[in-house]
Amino acid sequence: MDNSSTKYTCKYCLTAYKEKFNYDRHVGFCEFSFKSTKEIENEIEAFDKSPTIGELFCYVKELSVRVIKLEKENAQLKQFASKQRKRIDVLDWLNNRYDYIPEIDFTGWMTSIAVEAYLEQVFEYDLLTALLKCFDNCFENLDKLPIRAFSQKTNIFYVYDKYTVDQEQKHGWYQISNKQLDKWFSFIAQKLVAEFKNWYEVNKTRIDSDEQVREQYYDNFQKVLGGKMCDSTRNHRLRQACYTKLKQNLKNVVEFEFV
Numbered sequence: 001m002d003n004s005s006t007k008y009t010c011k012y013c014l015t016a017y018k019e020k021f022n023y024d025r026h027v028g029f030c031e032f033s034f035k036s037t038k039e040i041e042n043e044i045e046a047f048d049k050s051p052t053i054g055e056l057f058c059y060v061k062e063l064s065v066r067v068i069k070l071e072k073e074n075a076q077l078k079q080f081a082s083k084q085r086k087r088i089d090v091l092d093w094l095n096n097r098y099d100y101i102p103e104i105d106f107t108g109w110m111t112s113i114a115v116e117a118y119l120e121q122v123f124e125y126d127l128l129t130a131l132l133k134c135f136d137n138c139f140e141n142l143d144k145l146p147i148r149a150f151s152q153k154t155n156i157f158y159v160y161d162k163y164t165v166d167q168e169q170k171h172g173w174y175q176i177s178n179k180q181l182d183k184w185f186s187f188i189a190q191k192l193v194a195e196f197k198n199w200y201e202v203n204k205t206r207i208d209s210d211e212q213v214r215e216q217y218y219d220n221f222q223k224v225l226g227g228k229m230c231d232s233t234r235n236h237r238l239r240q241a242c243y244t245k246l247k248q249n250l251k252n253v254v255e256f257e258f259v
Contacts, residue, residue, distance in 0.1 A: 090150065094158055094173040102146040105171070106159035109146050110184050113138055115191045119199060122192060123220050126227055128234050131188060132241055139245055147176075149246040155239065157181060157246075182235040189226070189234075196224045 008023035009016045012030045017023040094100075104112070113134065121130035139145060146160040159176045162169060206213045226234060 090153060090158065091173055091175065094148070100144055102144045102160045103142065104146060106146040106161040106176075109138075109142070110187065113188060113191070115188065115195055119192060119195050119224075122196075122223050126223055126229070127189060127192065127225075128229060128237060130192065131185070131234075131238060134188065135238070135242060136245065139242075145246070147242075147246065148173075148248070149243050151247050151249045152251075155243050157239075157243070178235075178239065181239060182231075185235050185238050186231065193224055196220070 007018060008020055010023070010027050010030050012027070015026065015030075017026065102109075115130075115134060118130040118134045121133055148158045149156065157176050158173050160173050162171050163174045164170070200207070200217065203213070203217070207217045208214070
């Protein structure tokens with residue numbers, strides 16, 4: 001504020017005013033707030049007259065101004081604190097979690113998945129239902145999975161496996177693309193097709209001799225190939241289901257903002 005245009009300055013907080021009305025409203029309140037607790041108690045005990053309505057009105061207005069100012073400052077501090085939150089890369093965090101090293105890498109885990117028990121699910125329902133049940137059980141049967149997902153990173157998956165960076169092979173966590181993950185889904189689906197071929201060899205004689213069994217064979221064959229659902233639709237639904245099952249809220253683990 002330009003001191004040349006200032007006429008009134010509070011001797012307690014040095015706030016300057018141009019108008020005497022604003023100065024008078026401020027100085028009484030400021031004088032009171034700068035007193036010690038003991039001084040205030042003594043003054044209250046010795047007070048022989050109540051403040052006028054005008055004085056009370058001025059104090060209330062000054063108090064309101066200060067409260068509004070404090071609220072604005074508090075909002076600004078919260079905004080600043082929010083911007084200053086530490087940011088951490090998910091992959092850096094995962095690769096430095098030495099207490100969470102999977103028992104088996106992602107490739108080993110996917111290739112070890114047994115599908116024999118899920119062929120009946122294909123026959124009874126469809127290929128998608130069988131695959132969903134298969135992965136649901138696989139997620140439950142391993143304490144430290146080589147695949148993870150987080151609420152803060154929607155529909156993104158991280159896998160623990162071998163990968164190549166600048167022609168250098170590494171072993172750790174990396175973000176797997178949808179295309180890569182879909183190839184693995186197709187790999188498991190093909191394992192079910194192979195299992196269906198085994199089922200056919202076992203039941204070949206009955207299929208050739210019994211028309212009803214033969215019709216069942218044709219129906220099951222269409223189901224194991226995916227039916228009317230295209231691969232892209234099935235893989236998309238598998239990714240959605242896997243994300244829902246796997247996602248973890250990182251705010252329950254750390255206080256960082258993840259990038």
